[in-house]
Amino acid sequence: MEAEAPHLLEKREKKERREGLPELKNAVKGKVVLRFAPNPNGPLSFGHARGIVINGDYAKEWDGELILRFDDTDTVVKPPLPEAYKQIPEEAEWLLGFKPHRIVIASDQIPHYYKHATQMLEEGFGYVCQCSGETFKEFRVSKTECPCRDNTPSLNIELWTKMMNGTFVPGDAVVRVKTAMDLKNPALRDWPALRIQNTAEHPHPRESIGSKYRVWPLLDFQSAVEDKIQGVTHIIRGKDLMDSTRKQVLLYEHFGWTYPETTYWGRVKVHEWGGFSTSQMRRDIEAGLFTGWDDPRLPTLTALRNRGITAKALRDFWVELGVTQKDISVPLSTLFSHNTKSIDDDAPRLSFIRQPESITLDGEHPNQVQVEVHPNHSSRGMRTFDISKKTLWVEREDLLKSEVRLKGFANIHIEGKKAIMGSIDRNDRRPIIHWLPEPSTTNATLLVAEDGEVKHVEGKLETHSYPEGTMVQLERIGYARVIDSTTLIFTHS
């Protein structure tokens, strides 16, 4: 059969269900270079995590490299946030489990961009355009060539010098890449590559850059040149940048370069959050709507991490979504489900009593009770409850039932404030409630982010000595992350 009809065998293989990410096209083991390029105008959001996870996963799979690149070339509209330069690499490492192989900062690379801009002007495939935005828009729409296209290279260099030395101010001139003006897609026609920014009034927040440069590359140009410099082989990014790719391919043709393999993913929303705009979050935080970037209501990586979402859960989540170009909206429950899988096996059990009501034991009983730290791992030891004082805390809601079983202890019959002892053995199907004895409890607060606010749920917490960051399971309530001995933050149920 192999000899007769090899294609039949091939086909059968193709039919097998794929798992994990789709295969990278034209990838060579050990030679793959990918990048993730956020604007450092805030810490990373849930959405950024996709870029890191997918690119990082491919880099790992192909023994390649992942570049973390700061595209910080705008000082006016989306000014960078100085702290982000330190925070983003840390967050990326936490998420990936390894450090990005290279870190590149665009604002350090300006001389390279100038060099390529000059080459473009000298070789005649770029020009300095002095038309207003409005005027050029008309040219673009009507497929009319801008008169500035006819500038000689020497005139272009002269105008370029005026951009650089401050003769021109923002709005006076811009460098454009020549394309056919009758391209079907109007977005691509003679696209702008570099512009002037008023860095005297809006200095770059990095001290070493400040007001050093007046002329700055736009994303399409900066990114294209930088990908070439760094030897990027594969680009995986949002489909909102499809036209950007097309612009960049035109530029690569001018330079005689080959463009990297590019794939796209669609827009993702989370039912509970909507989108994740860093700029919008920044405004809301400044307006006092949130306490900071780690406010548990925010879809930032730092907030999620504080809330107890693990890096593994985020990785599994994004890999499962894959790289389709569909625009999707996912419920948080999907992420939570991944998170439960990643933490449940480790999370020690604790008892937390909301709206605590005290009851007094009535009848014969031992002086202490032992319950497991983790029901599936008896090797983790026992928790000891001292009940010699006879005072117990239970949730107000559980008091509505009169026949209950105290988890790990005994059946009781509730009569007012009295808990009359019943069978120690479990001999019926009565509901089981969690509880705490008076001596070993601490007054504690459970922070719950819900419906756009952070609720402070007060209650009695089982005394523990778990360090900050420990993921615990509050019996019958859900998972939470330890902040300190009297504070927990609710993760999910």
Added chain:
RNA sequence: GCUCGUGUGGUGUAGCCAGGUCCAUCAUAGUGGGUUUUCAUCCCGCCGACCCGGGUUCGAAUCCCGGCACGAGCACCA
């Protein structure tokens, strides 16, 4: 408006390029049950989808044509 892209169960996703083995995969959600001294974990069952209309073909989720819907780009933002 112009340009580009996408349409598989409630939500995601595999299969589509190279048509049959697809009465369509896996996961999640929902629901029912089992294990369990948690409303947890784990296990089992059920539920439920190829955007619409033509065409090609013995045969279409898959190829072709036409609709429709949704999204993005058309910034001297990233």
